[in-house]
Amino acid sequence: MKIHPTLADSLRRQESPSSNDWETTFRTMVLYDLAADMELGFFLAYYRNFAIPSIAATLYRNGEIQERPMKRSYDTAIVIYELIASGLDSDRGEHMVALLNRAHRNVPGSADDYLYVLLTLLVVPVRWAQQHAWRPPTGAELTAAARFFAELGSRMNVKGMPETYAEAERFFDQYEATHVSASIEGQKLMDATVQVFQSRLPLPLRPFAARMISVMLADDRLVGALGLPRSGRGSRATLGIILAVRNALHRRLPLQRKPHFTPGKAGSSLYPGGYSLDQIGPVKVPDPSTFQSHELS
Incomplete structure (x- = not known):
């Protein structure tokens, strides 16, 4: 894939790509132009599922997150980046x-539950980039992102996938307005997963991991549902300053030529030498007998 040599050149390309280049447009957005912010957005999307009691209960009964929080978190990211x-x-x-x-x-889960889980991976990273990246996503990037997840949803037999990003946002907001709530299972899942974020921070910042997540989520109802400490205006202002400085510096740097992710070579404490495809995924297959009988139709 040809990568343009400057930020301005890449932005021009991302503003007016061929309509058939939606997959390349989305790939460039995620792996190059807005890479750091999209990655953080994917992390925040992962946490939101714990604030939906029905989804949290299913995840908790499965046991993968509590038993192997690092593997579940990294494997989830690897799957989406591989795609x-x-x-x-x-x-x-x-x-x-x-x-x-x-x-x-x-x-188990309703059609809306499945749709919501998939749309967190579209809406949450895009909104983070819109608010905090060095530049907001272009209209063409929003179209490409929505097309990517519509195609993925089709392959997963997820019903009711929105055709546009605006439709995805509407469903996402309506679903959260009626479903976000605290649950014991959701808070236990959040507690188990905070350590994954901690592992990515410098040692002096690790005790503040939960508070940092609260600041980034910037949603008191969501923070309360997840059992996280509430953030104050000072913390949010500090985050804004840090990101503003980062973005100012980024605009002065040349375009990143190395992709943010290379299949099979993702470096982490979990897969320090890379991974093979058969290493990715749950250690145990969910046992239907452990679930209630309200499966997706």
């Missing part, structure tokens, strides 16, 4: 779609 970097119709992409379908087979 974006390799392409939905590539061999690696088809492997990941098959993995998602196997992992969610016999897992």
